[in-house]
Amino acid sequence: MSVPLTLLGLLEREPSHGYDLKRDYDTYFSRGRPLPFGQVYATLGRLARDGKVVISEVRPGVGPERKRYVITEAGATEFDAWLTEPIEAEPHLQSVLFSKVVLALMLGRPAHDYLDVQRGAHLERMRQLTEIRRSGGLVDALLADHGLFHLEADLRWIDTTTARLDALRAEVVKS
């Protein structure tokens, strides 16, 4: 799970303060492990240093200064590349895939298409493992089987999620 890329995705939706980013991250992506404020600001600092976000305004107040972060062209390009490229097809990808799907829905991007592309990457890997299974010995076949069963479980999750995209969109997109 990439915190910097997820924060970039949330900033692609709208310019935000660190506090808002932490709140949305914890709501959708942290799964019971809230992101420490220190990590939020350290990550934003690195993203700013690398030219992927800029600070649009600093509002002094009673507490710490409130900085509003805006994604840059470079940041948007990096996020877009991450979102649209399928992940290397290995088992146990649900958390990354889930983040991609939620961010795609939040941004009005074609989540359906991303899941189709990921399905394609998974099936291609399964095809390779099936070939190993067919041409190798028993040990290779059993190891390939292990990968195939896990990839198949991921694919079932992809199919289920595809079937429920409308409901998920209603849940994660602010009206």
Added chain:
Amino acid sequence: MSQLMIEARDVVRSFGQTPALRGATVAVEPGEILAIMGPSGSGKSTLLHCLAGILVPDSGEIHFDGRRVDTMDEAGRSTLRRDSFGFVFQFGQLVPELTAEENVALPLLLGGTRRDAALREARPWFGRLGIDGLERRRSGELSGGQAQRVALARGLVTSPKVLFADEPTGSLDSLTGEQVMDQLVVAAREHGTTVVLVTHEARVAAYADRHIMVRDGKVAALTPERVLS
């Protein structure tokens, strides 16, 4: 570039008021094993039936080996199916009154081959598919996996250019299903047979060279180009 074995363009097919295909486009290369995937009711079996000349589309074009299929009359499509295509379905659909070898020989008999010659051609398939010794049994005396191998032999006995398989392992347990798929792939490769395979199972689709996804009656791309463009 070699000529496509099958090409379907913008195929539309409805059943009464219910649309099953809404402009499906697909191309199959000679010798390719293509898996058509999709959820229940997506139109994947209808697409296979249109490609095989079993159903006629309401609109769109279907070409096989350079010939237009969708404009052929029933007799022409029937001849095409008998001479150029083989079929395997989910439940072997063997003729229960016939022995296994007679079932395998059936497409040859229907094509006018004499009985003894047809049986002579049918018998080697039992060895190829690991079911020798079962030639004289009737379908009621065969296990699901054995019956499906007999059905596979029947689908391949005429050396068809294209084998159409609709959920060929759907009634089998996973291990038997994989053995049948393995034999299907080996037999198709040895004979250069093009295979169009409908399945909802990823593990079955993984035997194919390529897969397409049918959703809501259309073929969805599975490559990143469409998303990235």
